[in-house]
Amino acid sequence: MDWVKRLFRLREQEKEFDRELEFHLEELFQENLAKGLAAEEAMRRAKLELGGREQIKDELHDLYRIPLIETFLRNLKLSGRLIRRSPGVSAAIVFTLMIGTGANIAVFSAVDTILVRPLPFPQSDQLVLLLQHSTEGGNPQTLVAPVRLEDWNRMSSAFQAIAGYYVEDTSETSGPLPEKLTRAFVTKRFLQVMGVSPTAGRDFTAEEQRFGGPNAILISDRLWRQRFSAAPQAIGQSLHFGKSSAAIVGVMPASFQFPDESVDIWSAVPADAPYAQNRTSTWYTAIGRLKPAVKVGQGVADIALVQSRLGRQFPASDEKLNVEVQPLKETTVGSSRRSLWMLFGAVTLLLVIACANIAAVLLARGTERQHEIAVRYSLGASQRAIVGQLLTEVLVLASLGAAAGLGIAALVVRWLRTFPSGLPRANEIAVDWRMLVYAIVCALTATIVCGLLPAWRTARYEIAHSLAAGGKAHVSSGNPMQWALVTVQVALAVTLLLGAALLLRSFYELGRVNAGFDVRHVLAFRVDGSYAETTDMKRLQQRINRTLETLRSLPGVKGAATSSGLPGVPSQFPTEVSVAGSDKGVLQPILANSRFVSSGYFSTMQIPMLAGAECGDTIENKYALVNQSFVSRFFGTAGPIGRQIRMAGGLQTPLSAEIRGVVADAREQGINVSPSPTVYWCVNAPSPTPNYLVRTAGDPAAMAGTVRQVMRTIEPSRSVYEIRPLNEHLSDAFSETRMRTVLLSLFGLIAISLACVGVYGTLVYLVNSRRREIGLRLALGAQRERIAGSFLAQGLRVCAIGCVAGVMLALSFTRLLSGMLYGVPPNDPTTIAAVVVLVTIVGTLAATLPAVRAAKTDPMQVLREG
Amino acid sequence: MASEKSDLLQGTLDLLILKVVAVGPIHGYAVAQRLRQISNDVLQVPPGSLYPALHRLQKKGWLNAEWGESNGREARFYKLSAQGRKRLAEEKITWERMARAISLVLRTAE
Numbered sequence: 001m002d003w004v005k006r007l008f009r010l011r012e013q014e015k016e017f018d019r020e021l022e023f024h025l026e027e028l029f030q031e032n033l034a035k036g037l038a039a040e041e042a043m044r045r046a047k048l049e050l051g052g053r054e055q056i057k058d059e060l061h062d063l064y065r066i067p068l069i070e071t072f073l074r075n076l077k078l079s080g081r082l083i084r085r086s087p088g089v090s091a092a093i094v095f096t097l098m099i100g101t102g103a104n105i106a107v108f109s110a111v112d113t114i115l116v117r118p119l120p121f122p123q124s125d126q127l128v129l130l131l132q133h134s135t136e137g138g139n140p141q142t143l144v145a146p147v148r149l150e151d152w153n154r155m156s157s158a159f160q161a162i163a164g165y166y167v168e169d170t171s172e173t174s175g176p177l178p179e180k181l182t183r184a185f186v187t188k189r190f191l192q193v194m195g196v197s198p199t200a201g202r203d204f205t206a207e208e209q210r211f212g213g214p215n216a217i218l219i220s221d222r223l224w225r226q227r228f229s230a231a232p233q234a235i236g237q238s239l240h241f242g243k244s245s246a247a248i249v250g251v252m253p254a255s256f257q258f259p260d261e262s263v264d265i266w267s268a269v270p271a272d273a274p275y276a277q278n279r280t281s282t283w284y285t286a287i288g289r290l291k292p293a294v295k296v297g298q299g300v301a302d303i304a305l306v307q308s309r310l311g312r313q314f315p316a317s318d319e320k321l322n323v324e325v326q327p328l329k330e331t332t333v334g335s336s337r338r339s340l341w342m343l344f345g346a347v348t349l350l351l352v353i354a355c356a357n358i359a360a361v362l363l364a365r366g367t368e369r370q371h372e373i374a375v376r377y378s379l380g381a382s383q384r385a386i387v388g389q390l391l392t393e394v395l396v397l398a399s400l401g402a403a404a405g406l407g408i409a410a411l412v413v414r415w416l417r418t419f420p421s422g423l424p425r426a427n428e429i430a431v432d433w434r435m436l437v438y439a440i441v442c443a444l445t446a447t448i449v450c451g452l453l454p455a456w457r458t459a460r461y462e463i464a465h466s467l468a469a470g471g472k473a474h475v476s477s478g479n480p481m482q483w484a485l486v487t488v489q490v491a492l493a494v495t496l497l498l499g500a501a502l503l504l505r506s507f508y509e510l511g512r513v514n515a516g517f518d519v520r521h522v523l524a525f526r527v528d529g530s531y532a533e534t535t536d537m538k539r540l541q542q543r544i545n546r547t548l549e550t551l552r553s554l555p556g557v558k559g560a561a562t563s564s565g566l567p568g569v570p571s572q573f574p575t576e577v578s579v580a581g582s583d584k585g586v587l588q589p590i591l592a593n594s595r596f597v598s599s600g601y602f603s604t605m606q607i608p609m610l611a612g613a614e615c616g617d618t619i620e621n622k623y624a625l626v627n628q629s630f631v632s633r634f635f636g637t638a639g640p641i642g643r644q645i646r647m648a649g650g651l652q653t654p655l656s657a658e659i660r661g662v663v664a665d666a667r668e669q670g671i672n673v674s675p676s677p678t679v680y681w682c683v684n685a686p687s688p689t690p691n692y693l694v695r696t697a698g699d700p701a702a703m704a705g706t707v708r709q710v711m712r713t714i715e716p717s718r719s720v721y722e723i724r725p726l727n728e729h730l731s732d733a734f735s736e737t738r739m740r741t742v743l744l745s746l747f748g749l750i751a752i753s754l755a756c757v758g759v760y761g762t763l764v765y766l767v768n769s770r771r772r773e774i775g776l777r778l779a780l781g782a783q784r785e786r787i788a789g790s791f792l793a794q795g796l797r798v799c800a801i802g803c804v805a806g807v808m809l810a811l812s813f814t815r816l817l818s819g820m821l822y823g824v825p826p827n828d829p830t831t832i833a834a835v836v837v838l839v840t841i842v843g844t845l846a847a848t849l850p851a852v853r854a855a856k857t858d859p860m861q862v863l864r865e866g
Numbered sequence: 867m868a869s870e871k872s873d874l875l876q877g878t879l880d881l882l883i884l885k886v887v888a889v890g891p892i893h894g895y896a897v898a899q900r901l902r903q904i905s906n907d908v909l910q911v912p913p914g915s916l917y918p919a920l921h922r923l924q925k926k927g928w929l930n931a932e933w934g935e936s937n938g939r940e941a942r943f944y945k946l947s948a949q950g951r952k953r954l955a956e957e958k959i960t961w962e963r964m965a966r967a968i969s970l971v972l973r974t975a976e
Contacts, residue, residue: 024894051912
């Protein structure tokens with residue numbers, strides 16, 4: 001870093017040179033005085049003898065200066081002056097780059113945080129989920145029995161440890177009103193697997209993880225701050241859950257949000273409880289930590305071996321199970337990968353468009369600056385020096401643009417963190433040094449991409465030379481390079497717009513789809529419950545029925561029901577069922593989706609009954625309904641009503657019921673999924689916390705207060721949560737779809753705006769530089785319409801070429817959008833036509849203004865100007 | 867053209883300066899004075915050549931410079947570095963060989 005020091009010493013050196021020469025002068029003066037000269041004459045001669053003082057200093061300076069840095073600094077100064085001289089163009093360039101880099105930096109930080117960075121756990125690449133699947137009935141994922149989890153731990157060799165967890169909502173009853181908390185039940189080794197320890201307090205002791213031991217909980221940082229104002233005394237206090245209570249033994253770090261960010265409490269589940277010894281029970285999702293340097297593939301082989309041994313040992317419960325190993329990161333972020341890379345591709349195109357736009361502007365400006373450059377050449381500047389100067393100018397503008405872009409990106413990132421984007425890990429996205437480095441890279445890249453070509457063109461010696469000689473250009477046919485750049489902008493904008501249009505079409509199609517049920521005027525919510533209630537199913541079902549009856553009696557409520565899943569929110573529960581006496585495949589197991597609904601479900605959701613009757617208010621679980629698809633797939637003319645249907649596989653207790661009715665198809669598995677054969681089991685309590693659905697006469701949101709109030713009177717110890725209109729739940733389920741649609745549309749609009757500015761600007765430049773020629777032609781009798789027409793045609797030709805190239809480019813990229821489109825093929829001709837028409841219209845508008853201006857040229861004035 | 871000429875002159879001037887500075891810490895004015903005195907007023911090095919040469923030699927590491935006092939005024943004193951001393955010896959040999967060669971040519975060619 002020697003040059004840095006030298007750079008700072010330059011000023012000091014300047015003074016030193018002065019002092020040194022001053023001394024010399026003084027000595028000469030003294031000598032002259034000694035010779036007997038008068039003071040004035042002595043000084044005059046001394047000065048004469050010393051010679052050109054400034055010249056000597058300059059020469060000394062040359063000895064010490066660092067050519068590259070100094071040239072750069074000088075260029076920087078000059079750039080500042082030139083930028084200030086044309087503030088309009090400079091501001092436009094900075095603004096364009098701000099948009100281009102801002103979008104790019106923001107999406108980069110999302111991609112970097114979500115996809116590239118490891119999960120916020122130590123050595124998180126060792127963490128994998130072990131997903132147990134039943135080989136029967138469509139390979140559904142099932143939860144792991146506590147005993148099997150212990151077996152896996154004991155028998156596997158590739159894992160450091162394997163732990164299990166499940167999450168349940170619970171009511172904490174210390175305060176006057178029950179508060180809903182989310183509780184994760186975890187097995188021993190949980191913190192060991194996660195590699196995290198409490199920030200305060202301690203992990204569970206062995207005693208606390210034993211059956212009959214003291215109840216202990218770890219609490220989240222959030223709960224610690226909210227409830228205990230982050231006081232250290234929180235440790236040792238107890239939280240109450242109805243009849244039971246548990247002591248707080250530790251506080252987890254704020255960054256620890258596992259299994260998900262909603263968890264407030266972690267409780268230990270004893271593995272040695274007598275009720276935990278059943279091999280068929282389904283409790284846990286299993287997460288394991290691989291041993292260091294063990295690959296995921298080795299883990300897969302290891303656990304497969306272990307499970308096959310268990311299958312031989314316990315054929316009844318373990319034979320038909322296999323285990324899938326999935327890296328935790330893949331589980332967490334895998335679903336967003338396509339969207340994020342697609343968006344990153346989009347913003348990269350956007351940046352390229354911005355750069356092409358700026359390059360075109362710089363080319364035009366370069367032509368205007370030929371005179372200045374010619375002068376500099378004639379003063380002895382080298383081509384390298386001129387290119388360097390021009391590039392420095394772009395670098396200054398690019399740096400300003402990228403700095404502003406960084407600001408925009410910081411705002412976008414803040415917005416991304418709070419906006420329900422459907423993105424995983426969105427709360428981890430933050431403004432950090434990686435964004436800064438990326439912004440610098442953006443600025444440098446933009447400088448090279450936008451600046452190099454125009455700088456090289458502008459600095460071409462011959463042109464500068466010839467123009468210096470010629471003075472004024474008479475005819476310039478329009479710089480072909482400039483038009484090429486504009487065409488690139490239009491083409492890329494068309495590509496982006498086409499992608500955006502396809503996503504918009506999909507979104508529109510999604511909204512237009514006939515779901516088969518009515519999502520409007522439905523309020524959805526849950527009432528917390530505990531799996532402890534499932535020991536007395538009858539009582540649980542009675543409680544739910546009592547709640548439903550109360551809800552139905554409310555004024556303004558037209559119907560109420562429970563359902564295992566929210567209709568329309570994507571979820572699948574494929575199960576194997578067999579029907580006695582079906583004429584297609586008697587007693588053959590068939591695959592169907594299962595949903596669990598209470599009485600009144602179909603009328604509440606307004607799914608039409610086709611035959612038979614709805615579920616009654618019975619709590620015996622002896623009825624089921626099927627949908628139209630089920631009937632047409634598995635039954636012929638003979639109706640299904642009255643037949644017995646059985647669910648096998650997956651569930652520990654086979655369910656058997658009589659088919660009581662047939663309903664129309666509805667898209668309950670997701671609005672974007674075609675209806676599939678579905679069995680509705682008349683079970684109002686598939687879990688202690690089913691979804692309640694209430695059809696209201698008016699605005700469902702307005703009903704929320706009434707519902708809360710009535711629930712407080714009938715179930716004072718239970719909290720009501722997730723209370724929102726059903727269509728809001730649905731729109732949340734599609735928030736990622738909506739986000740990418742909104743963003744890509746925004747990028748498309750920016751792109752086409754930039755391209756139009758490009759067309760407009762280039763034509764304006766062209767008209768200006770051809771004013772003399774136009775004036776001459778008009779004076780010689782050319783028609784104004786033809787002049788305007790020729791410019792318009794030039795603009796339109798660029799649009800046409802751009803459209804063709806853009807559509808072709810888009811078609812070769814459609815793979816990127818696959819899986820994101822609904823109800824529209826990626827090469828949909830209507831969408832393509834719409835985009836082409838749109839681009840043609842705005843392109844025409846952009847070209848018309850300069851064309852009209854050209855036609856309005858006053859020949860007399862131009863000729864007078866000479 | 868200028869650079870061709872100065873190559874020869876510069877080398878010579880450098881040698882002379884090194885030789886003069888070898889005596890001890892000395893400021894630029896004194897260097898010029900001494901050169902003039904020793905050469906009986908033949909060698910008059912103008913400041914425009916002297917100071918760039920001094921600084922060039924300093925930058926090459928042959929001279930060290932230090933601010934000091936002369937007649938109550940601040941002056942910059944130059945001193946030969948170890949490297950400079952070595953260089954001086956080499957340059958001297960080169961010069962003497964060259965001078966002998968040149969005078970040989972001049973004498974013999976007659």
